[in-house]
């Protein structure tokens with residue numbers, strides 16, 4: 539079997555709304571990557587996953603690393619760029635204009651407080667498994683090969699429609 543690249547799939551039915559993923563994301567993208575030290579960071583830690591509530595469900599939103607990414611198309615400097623399957627951000631050439639923030643249809647580009655520096659999901663390049671995936675106590679955030687996740691997606695969709 540050929541394995542396609544790994545990606546994230548979120549099963550909303552399993553999300554408790556505990557926000558462990560948000561905390562793990564912010565800590566992973568801090569200077570020290572330590573929970574107790576993050577408040578001393580020069581830029582306060584910023585999460586790149588957002589747990590929202592709608593229709594009595596908890597819905598974690600994160601970057602889909604879109605095939606034809608609106609944020610990348612909106613960027614006037616090329617600070618957002620495609621590398622493999624990921625849409626990444628080069629802080630050094632970012633103007634802080636916010637065009638990407640406006641263009642993202644999922645609202646998952648954010649800024650550091652009191653700063654123009656943007657933050658977006660980079661799939662945790664220093665880790666084998668993204669921090670949000672590892673932190674989720676229920677396995678609602680899955681990270682696996684695309685062809686394996688296909689079955690998981692279909693099962694989740696069936697359960698949503700049939701209720702079983």
Ligand code: SF4
Pocket residue numbers: 600601602603604607608609610625641642643644645646647658
């Ligand atoms: S930030 Fe938004 S527009 Fe850009 S790749 Fe991620 S989901 Fe797509």
Ligand code: SF4
Pocket residue numbers: 612613614615616617618627631632633634635636637638639656
């Ligand atoms: S804020 Fe940065 S990344 Fe976003 S559009 Fe402006 S220059 Fe590009």
